[in-house]
Structure formats: C-alpha cells, structure tokens
Amino acid sequence: MANLVIAEHDHGSLKAATLNVISAASVIGGEVHVLVAGHNAKAAAEAASQVAGVAKVLLADGDAHAHRLPENTAAQVVAAASAYSHILAPATPYGKAVAPRVAALLDKAQISDIIKVIDADTFMRPIYAGNAYATVKSSDSVKVLTVRGTAFAAAAKTGGSGVVENVSPIADSGVSTFVSAELVKSERPELAAAKIIVSGGRGLGSGEKYREVLTPLADKLGAAMGASRAAVDAGYVPNDYQVGQTGKIVAPDLYIAIGVSGAIQHLAGMKDSKVIVAINKDPDAPIFSVADYGLVADLFEAVPELASKL
C-alpha cells in the first residue's frame, strides 16, 4: 500500500518540513502520495509533484482549507485514508495539530516525532526530552506518524514527476474560524533548516541587547537566530525563536549558544547539531558539557569581538 504525506504549505509553495517527511515516507517503502489541502493551492500541489520520490499529489482545493484549520485538514485526510498504510505529517505545530485528529478519527494510535524507520511497523522516537530513545512497534493496520525533520534529509525539490489529481474538498466543519495572524517576517534562513544558528539566552539581559549583540554576528555568518525559553518568556524575541523540548528541534552544522545555561529542555532541541559552541561566563554551565568549543567569557565583550574578527 501507499504512504500519504500531509503537506505543510502556504498554498503557493511547500514548507521545508514537508520535504523531510517525504523522505521519511520513502524510507518506509511503497508509493509516496502527498495531500495538499489548500485554497488556490495549485502552485503548492505542482511543487509537491516535482519532489523526488512523489508518485501522486492529491489536491483538495476549497474555501474550507483557506486557513488550514486542523478540523478541516483532518477530515480531508480521513476522506482519503482508506488507500493508505501510513499517514505522515511533519512534527511542526501544524502537523501536531492535525495528525492526532486523523489518528483518533481512524481509531489508530499515533507515533509522534519519529527519528528513524526500523521497518514498516517499527519506529524510533525520543522520549523524556530526548534523554532516551524508544523503539516502538504498532499493531494498527494504519500507522499515523509525525516526523522530526532534522532526522531525515530533505527530499530533492526536483526530479519527481508525480501526477496531480483533484479530489473534492470537504465542507467547512463550522466549529472554528480564523481571526488573525501575527507572523514575523524575517530575511534570515528558517530556524529548522538553517546551516548556522546563533542562539541567545537570558544572559543577554534584554531584547535590545539581544538584537544589538547577536545581530552583527548572525549577519556575518548568514545565520538564523534562536533563543532559550527564558529569553522568549522575558519577551526578548517572539515565541517561534524558541529552541528546545517544547520549541523547535534544530540540528545545524554550527550552533552558537550565547548566554544560555543549557537546561535539559534546551539541550533536547539542539544537541544533534554537528558543532556546538558555547559562550558563557559561568565555567560550570551545563551547556559546556555538550559544547565542542567552549569559551568562558563575558558575552558582551566576546561576541562583538567574534563578529568583528570574522
């Protein structure tokens, strides 16, 4: 049987996380189909059809999908579900909102945040903030999975030749409506897909200092910017900067943690980075236990010096 990937998209294009899910689906084996539930989303469907490994794209284009409300997306997935052995979504806020709804409607368990496919029924996933990896086997006929993007290389955006098939969009559930969005526009690379991340914690002291001290370094490196929960809670930066167990999971080539102590919940989100640098004035800060290169220094001196010497 085939695998169905629930695409995350903005109607015009695919979100990067979708590409990682497509590769996870390819690892499972069988045909990979992608569902694009959107509004005027032909462009996103066509983009999906080009992705390497995709055999078919189901495009459900309708008003009900204009704001990608999870009630509607889930109903659309369930309408198509009978043809699939595996249904996969990215472990992003969108995928996490939709996939469990699908699973419950199908009366199937969900396996969240998989990091490895062992076989078609068996998957590895982190538990306890990544302090343990569990290998879990499902006895359900349909597996509903969310996929941790950093664990699967992105599928190539081109090279595929999937067919786009229109499916009739479901009607709006009527239980929820979109009101407004406050999205932060950034010229920087997306956190989850960035090669280099400059991340700041409570040690920065304020939002002004966060920007003043970290921006020149991030600019020099072409880096995305991240933060600890404490920095987000204190209002230095918006919520979607948060890296960690309950924020974003990242694994860049280089992660520079500045004024971050290294609580286990933070480490859960970044300890798979290839190279970790920590700059902290406390030589005993736990972040040093995972850092390849640690610099014990006052960040307000070390970071500007680092930016200027690069």
Add this chain to the structure above:
Amino acid sequence: MKVLVPVKRVVDYNVKVRVKADNSGVDIANVKMSMNPFCEIAVEEAVRLKEKGAATEIIAVSAGVAQCQETLRNAMAIGADRGILIETDVELQPLAVAKLLKAVVDREQPQLVILGKQAIDDDANQTGQMLAALLGWGQATFASKVEIEGNTAKVTCEVDGGLETISVKLPAIITTDLRLNEPRYATLPNIMKAKKKQLDTLKPADLGVDVTPRLTTLKVEEPPKRKGGVKVADVAALIDKLKNEAKVI
C-alpha cells in the same frame, strides 16, 4: 460553564531519567513525580476563568495509578473544585486516555476542556487533539491567550512564524503552551482545603473503555553521547578552531 482539566502525573521536569540496564524502559522507581507542567498551566487557566466569572466549576481528571490522587489534590490546591481518578495499572497511551476522557465528558458535559499541549514524559502531544476528534469539537492548540466571548473562545495559538488567533465554538478543546500563564503556588491553607474536596474514583471498565495498548515498546536506549569538547582560551582561538578544525565557517 463547567471546565474539565485532565492532569497527568509525570517524572518531575528537573529529574534526568536513566535508561534501565536491560533496555526495557527508564528507571522511575524512587524519582520525584509531579504534575506535568503544561497541566499546571491548564489548571491555572481554568482557575483564572473562574475568577473572571467565565467558569463556574472546575473538575480535574487524572488517569493512571492510585498515586495520581496526589496530582488531583495538587490541582485542587491550585483551585479545581473536585477530582476524578480513573484508576488503572495498565500502561495508558494517548488514544486510550482520549477515550477515557471522552467518556467523562459525556457524563459531565463541560463546555471547555483544557489540557496540556504535551506530557513531558512521552512527549506525545496527542491527547487533546484526539479528544477533540472523538467529540467532534473544535480545537485550539498551543494556546498563549484565551478569551471567552459568549459561545466562543477566542484563542491565540503559537504557530511556526508567530501567532495565530482563532475563534472556536464552545464546547471546545484548548491545549496550553508555556506562555499562557504562570501557575500560582498552592498555599498551605489551600493544600489543606484540597484534602477535603470531593475525589471520585472510577475504573476504565466503569466507563466502558478498552484501554489495551496499540503500541509496544520493544527497546529503550540511551541516545548517542556527544564527545566531550574543549575550552578555548579566547576569541582568536575559537575562530581558529571553527575555521581549521571543525571547518564550519
């Protein structure tokens, strides 16, 4: 408006769990257990709704072993009015919990169920959404602000890229994110009062729910360890390492 708040008993967030030598699971014998932090936030939000006059009664529900009573008492000390324990020694997975909670919702008819977005032991992030699906209700996940306006809840949700506000018809499901509120500390008088509040115990069979696990854990292992790194003397040494040893810049 009645509000139901499911609360889970989990290993305290400060405990670093150890994997058992036989790889059968993590060792949670003799470790500190607490209410899942996201559930504390859910209880706090319900209490604030009551203080604002939007909620009339708050019922905390916990499914699991007998010791979940402590978690319920804790919820009642924060301000829940009564508690329901669904007692079982069977390992409960999110789908089973959602079914148990649906049965409680059918009995109690709340207008709002507030859950944590995620339990910090299984990190599943499923139960609220599953419950919403089973009930056919709307859901607002990862909430950082909740306003009750007549028959709807206006909820600001944390999404990729920022915030999104949606309006959900009541009855509805809300799951809490970290920034929704800061839970109050239970005061000693409130802890004492909580001991006298009503706590009912049910079994899954009383609710007619089959909680048999669908997933089997074959193995639990330590994640790969990072190799210990080095401390560098100064910024120049750091740049040298990054350029010439790690070759990442």
